[in-house]
Amino acid sequence: MAAARGVFAGPIKRLLPRGSFTQTRSWCSHGSVSDKKEVRLNRLEGDDNGIVEVLMCRERARNSLGHVFVGQMRDLVSSLQHDSAVRVLVFRSLIPGVFCAGADLKERAQMSNAEAELFVHGLRSLMNDIAALPMPTIAAVDGFALGGGLELALACDLRTAAHCAQMGLIETTRGLLPGAGGSQRLPRTVGFAVAKELIFTGRRVGGEQAVNLGLVNRSVPQNQTGDAAHREALSLAREILPQAPIAVRMAKVAMNRGAEVDISSGMAIEGMCYARLIPTRDRQEGMAAFIEKRPPRYTGE
Incomplete structure (x- = not known):
């Protein structure tokens, strides 16, 4: 790893x-x-x-x-x-x-x-x-x-x-x-x-x-x-284009890197990518938009 x-x-x-x-x-x-x-x-x-x-x-x-x-x-x-x-x-x-x-x-x-x-x-x-x-x-x-x-x-x-x-x-x-x-x-x-x-x-x-x-x-x-x-x-x-840009990029990393290793290692890579998204403002915006029933406004932060 x-x-x-x-x-x-x-x-x-x-x-x-x-x-x-x-x-x-x-x-x-x-x-x-x-x-x-x-x-x-x-x-x-x-x-x-x-x-x-x-x-x-x-x-x-x-x-x-x-x-x-x-x-x-x-x-x-x-x-x-x-x-x-x-x-x-x-x-x-x-x-x-x-x-x-x-x-x-x-x-x-x-x-x-x-x-x-x-x-x-x-x-x-x-x-x-x-x-x-x-x-x-x-x-x-x-x-x-x-x-x-x-x-x-x-x-x-x-x-x-x-x-x-x-x-x-x-x-x-x-x-x-x-x-x-x-x-x-x-x-x-x-x-x-x-x-x-x-x-x-x-x-x-x-x-x-x-x-x-x-x-x-x-x-x-x-x-x-x-x-x-x-x-x-x-x-x-x-x-x-409208989706959270950091999330899209991390999803690409998770899939590309995960395809190169066994499933257990792939799960670890997914977890690392997910952890990178937790502190982002875009994740907070996604949750807020869902609760407020409005389209999210992602800024890539």
């Missing part, structure tokens, strides 16, 4: 909204190449304050995981580790018909064996960092999520998908195996027998089948604007 204790080191920070901004989506198709980024943040405002989007837009390469894309994503994820203003994080693509096409095979072909191994090690580390983010994360899969693209979605807590989305760990069709966490996260998501079948065959599944397998939480018909999964992800984020 020594490792588990490290999770709770340090004081609870206030989760109050800080200064926010709204990025327009025109950056994906306008401006010079030099002033565009392949990965950016969009902080929603008004009633959606606290929901933040990770916008992916590597147009010519369908959000494939190249050096620049991965580097920018790593920097962005690092900046969010201690951002208490973010209550829910949504990963979405601005490229029509694709979430993330996986590895950049053109870049990979120029690497030596040692360079390729080092790069994949970095990808695995990035997915671990995404999985370790303290706030709930949602992947909005509007289109293809293949190989590393599906591994990115699997690193998120929740997933929404359009019916027409195509998802698969297709590495065995390229002489490889999933190397950025897919061989570990897919079995934990859909069960070992189903995961083995999908990985051994390299099969792709659509959004409707994915929800039946438990690969995604929600699947919806695609709309005319091609962002049905994103809209559903926002709907899900808006259900999470």
Whole structure:
């Protein structure tokens, strides 16, 4: 349990909204190449304050995981580790018909064996960092999520998908195996027998089948604007947003850490997380709101 204790080191920070901004989506198709980024943040405002989007837009390469894309994503994820203003994080693509096409095979072909191994090690580390983010994360899969693209979605807590989305760990069709966490996260998501079948065959599944397998939480018909999964992800984020933010984060810690240990140790982790919530003002507010029969007003304190 020594490792588990490290999770709770340090004081609870206030989760109050800080200064926010709204990025327009025109950056994906306008401006010079030099002033565009392949990965950016969009902080929603008004009633959606606290929901933040990770916008992916590597147009010519369908959000494939190249050096620049991965580097920018790593920097962005690092900046969010201690951002208490973010209550829910949504990963979405601005490229029509694709979430993330996986590895950049053109870049990979120029690497030596040692360079390729080092790069994949970095990808695995990035997915671990995404999985370790303290706030709930949602992947909005509007289109293809293949190989590393599906591994990115699997690193998120929740997933929404359009019916027409195509998802698969297709590495065995390229002489490889999933190397950025897919061989570990897919079995934990859909069960070992189903995961083995999908990985051994390299099969792709659509959004409707994915929800039946438990690969995604929600699947919806695609709309005319091609962002049905994103809209559903926002709907899900808006259900999470009103809840006590420290409680949500501690619930994530309890489930993630508990899944790594035996049930007895998991119960101890749950108890430690619960104890962290007892002195919070949000817990007191939750009790007061219940007694007074009104909606709670959580501040993250």
